[in-house]
Amino acid sequence: MNKLKTNTPPDGFLKYTLQVNASPYQGESADLAFGFANAVVAKGHVLHRVFFYRDGVYHALGELLPSEEEVAKISRWSKLAETSGVDLGICSAAAQRRGVWAPGGESRLAQGFRVAGLALLAESIIETDRLLVFG
Amino acid sequence: MMRCLFVFRYGPVGGSRAQETFDLMLTLAAFDQKVESLLLDDGVLHLLPGQQVQDLAWCHVPALWQELELYGIEPPLVEHESLLERGLDRSSLLIPVRVVQRDTLPELFENFDRLMGD
Amino acid sequence: MGVLHVIRRSPTEGKAWDRCLERMAAGDALLLVADAVYAVGEKLVNGRVGIGEIQIYALLPDMLARGVGQGELGPWVRPIGFDGFVDLTLVYERVLTW
Numbered sequence: 270m271n272k273l274k275t276n277t278p279p280d281g282f283l284k285y286t287l288q289v290n291a292s293p294y295q296g297e298s299a300d301l302a303f304g305f306a307n308a309v310v311a312k313g314h315v316l317h318r319v320f321f322y323r324d325g326v327y328h329a330l331g332e333l334l335p336s337e338e339e340v341a342k343i344s345r346w347s348k349l350a351e352t353s354g355v356d357l358g359i360c361s362a363a364a365q366r367r368g369v370w371a372p373g374g375e376s377r378l379a380q381g382f383r384v385a386g387l388a389l390l391a392e393s394i395i396e397t398d399r400l401l402v403f404g
Numbered sequence: 405m406m407r408c409l410f411v412f413r414y415g416p417v418g419g420s421r422a423q424e425t426f427d428l429m430l431t432l433a434a435f436d437q438k439v440e441s442l443l444l445d446d447g448v449l450h451l452l453p454g455q456q457v458q459d460l461a462w463c464h465v466p467a468l469w470q471e472l473e474l475y476g477i478e479p480p481l482v483e484h485e486s487l488l489e490r491g492l493d494r495s496s497l498l499i500p501v502r503v504v505q506r507d508t509l510p511e512l513f514e515n516f517d518r519l520m521g522d
Numbered sequence: 523m524g525v526l527h528v529i530r531r532s533p534t535e536g537k538a539w540d541r542c543l544e545r546m547a548a549g550d551a552l553l554l555v556a557d558a559v560y561a562v563g564e565k566l567v568n569g570r571v572g573i574g575e576i577q578i579y580a581l582l583p584d585m586l587a588r589g590v591g592q593g594e595l596g597p598w599v600r601p602i603g604f605d606g607f608v609d610l611t612l613v614y615e616r617v618l619t620w
Contacts, residue, residue: 283612297530297556297584304583308604323424363424387431395406395435399611400518402619411618413541445541510547513525519618 276315283398284315288390289325291404293342298404299328303345305401310353317397318356319346320390321382325404326364329357331379343379350381358385407438409516412447412480416465422450423463425522433475441472441480442504442512447522448486451497466498478502483509524550526614532557542620546576551614553607554580554599562591562599581607 278284287306291298302319309316321328333343350357361384364370370377370384378384394400410429416422433439443450450465457464469480482501487493494503504512513519527546531538535557546552554561559580582601585591591601602610611617 285611301555301581304604305607308608312605312608314608322428323420362427363420366420387427388435390428391431391435391437394408394432394518395437399615399617400520401611401617402521444545445537506544509545510524510550513616513618517615519525519616521619 276317278315278398279313282312282314284317284396285309285399285401286317286390286393286397287319288400288402289319289321289328289404290323290402292324292327293333295324295404299325299342300340302401302403303349305403306349306355310349310355316353316355318358318389318393320385320393321357321359322363322387322390323360323404324367326359326367326369329359329364329369329378329382329384331377331382333379347380347382357382358389359383360390361386405436405438406432406518407516408432408440408518408520409513410439410441410520410522412441412443412450412522413445414522415446416450416455420463421522422465422468425520426468428520429477430475433477439477440516441477442509443480443482443501444486445483448482448490448492448497451480451482451499451501452492453496453498469499472499481512523614524548524616526551526553526610526617528553528555528617528619529558530556530619533561538620548575551577551579551610553602553610554578555584556581557588559585559588559590562595562601579606579610 287302289302293299306316306319328343328346335341346357349355359382410425414421429439450469455466479500479502481504483506484503485506494501527542527550529538529542533539562580578599579602580599582603585601
């Protein structure tokens with residue numbers, strides 16, 4: 270480890286929150302969000318948090334099994350979390366409503382995702398320089 | 405303080421769009437942020453009186469609007485032209501609103517830090 | 523700075539284009555993504571972009587995916603990648619998707 274990893278972007282760089290409202294297979298919003306997320310990281314900005322809300326919570330389903338030729342619409346987020354350190358939050362109420370998660374059911378979630386309240390999204394919106402909403 | 409404008413552009417019935425947009429709006433208000441709402445296009449239909457709770461609906465949208473005041477949120481901004489296109493005017497709406505003209509919206513947007521679609 | 527309006531729908535589908543354009547003003551920018559990039563051929567946007575000084579961009583990966591934009595770009599539209607999209611958000615703090 271070289272430097273302390275901080276969450277503060279250097280001068281001229283910004284801190285982003287992404288809100289994803291669409292499910293992985295609904296139109297192109299999720300793809301747009303992922304392309305944007307990747308570019309934020311590649312350009313040296315801080316991707317603080319991606320918050321999956323509304324039908325976006327389906328992203329956290331750990332048991333989706335796309336065929337091998339398909340784009341891995343879930344695991345690509347897990348990988349991004351691993352390489353960039355971005356926090357992947359899903360809204361607890363929206364997830365419960367859709368059966369994606371129930372209290373105690375964290376083990377079913379895809380890698381890198383965690384359950385949080387809407388307060389976490391509100392906090393991100395307040396603390397970061399930009400909010401992009403997809404879907 | 406973050407100034408957030410929630411822009412409602414879709415009708416109120418069906419799915420969880422309205423409820424989940426409201427949930428975020430009220431959460432931000434609970435964090436003492438400046439939160440306002442703007443109704444455009446079919447969004448103005450949120451305030452049509454006479455909407456009845458049906459078994460199918462798990463959320464009664466008019467009640468959400470009627471409770472806004474309790475959260476210290478200003479009456480919604482409603483676009484004049486959207487009302488006109490639907491044969492409505494402010495007096496036919498469920499709650500008091502602030503009417504704005506379409507060509508003033510870009511100027512209105514400048515008063516906010518974040519625009520949130522529904 | 524103005525607002526970055528992002529439009530997703532094809533210009534021939536529904537009223538999203540009109541609804542978006544009518545709420546724009548000089549100083550705003552328009553980014554075409556998904557099916558909205560079908561509008562990069564000039565014919566589709568005749569009469570739609572005469573709304574003053576707005577900047578118009580189209581997401582290149584979405585153009586390539588649809589096979590549009592080879593030699594048929596209107597002079598008013600600039601193709602950009604995701605990195606360009608991020609750059610736009612440095613300039614425009616507020617984003618609204620239609």
